[in-house]
Amino acid sequence: SPAAEPTPTSTSTSTPTLSRREESTALPVAATTRASTAPPLQPNLFSALDPKPAAAFTSPVMPSKITANSGEQAFERPPLPIDQRAAALEVIDQEVIACVRCPVLVQSRTRTVFGEGPVNPRLMFVGEAPGADEDRPGRPFVGRAGQLLNDMIVKGMGIQREDVYIANSNKCRPPENRAPEPAEIAHCRPFLTRQIEILRPEFLCLLGRTAVLSLLETALPMHRLRQRWHRYRGIPTIVTYHPSYLLRNPASKKDAWEDLKLLMEAMGLKPPARREDQAT
Ligand code: URA
Secondary structure, three states: OOOOOOOOOOOOHHHOOOOOOHHHOOOOHHHHHOOOOOOOEEEHHHHHHOOOOOHHHOOOOOOOOOOOOOOOOOOOOOOOOOHHOOOHHHHHHHHHOOOOOOOHHHHHHOOOOEEEOOOOOOOOEEEOOOOHHHHHOOOOOOHHHHHHHHHHHHHHHHOOOHOEEEEEEEOOOOOHHHOOOOHHHHHHHHHHHHHHHHHHOOEEEEOOOHHHHHHHOOOOOOHHHOOOEEEEEEEEEEEEOOHHHHHHHHHHHHHHHHHHHHHHHHHHHOOOOOOOOOOO
């Protein structure tokens, strides 16, 4: 069942984590600043990357022929040194805690939910907004949707939740679990984009429509956005269904699995051996 307890394995933690070494944080500028006429990224462009075990895959070189697909510019600033990132994130977290830009959300939240994970993640997931389960502890994706996300990460991708960064477009719980409104997404966007600028994940996975609205500036429907590569500020980005949607529409889990496979291929990750009862 999707809501089943995740079963983290203890065997794959002895190796260097998926966090990257500092020298691998920046894509070559030439690969990220092409004009908006560049063709969309195709997954087969990644096929030159040999699948490698996650542990040995610490510094992938993105093929230089990959071009940005929406005129997205790379970050203007070089990556922040890894040892300065926690403090820089803490500054933003404190601003989030003090934020009162959304009058309704200030009332509906009890705590803000900034996000969690390594400060140099290879992969960052971006969800929508905290629900009641996240609002209480102030941690992202710890309720039912979070259990499904854990399964997607651990059972599907064969990596550990602790090795990816998990955040939301919106840091405050909306009332009655409604989606954040466009103004609320816009208010919170600078927190998210600064978070990403500090973290410099090598890959982004956007979970559902709100994350897409926040970062990709497109109103295309989900089915037009998945199964292809996007770029956010040069970062290769995959779009897939939100785990809450998958809980309501289990038939779409097989599609989400196809999206994760694109991500895994680009990251050089092999699916874990046992597949029958996972993510499908
Ligand atoms: N749904 C989200 O989008 N984010 C969470 O943190 C939990 C549920």
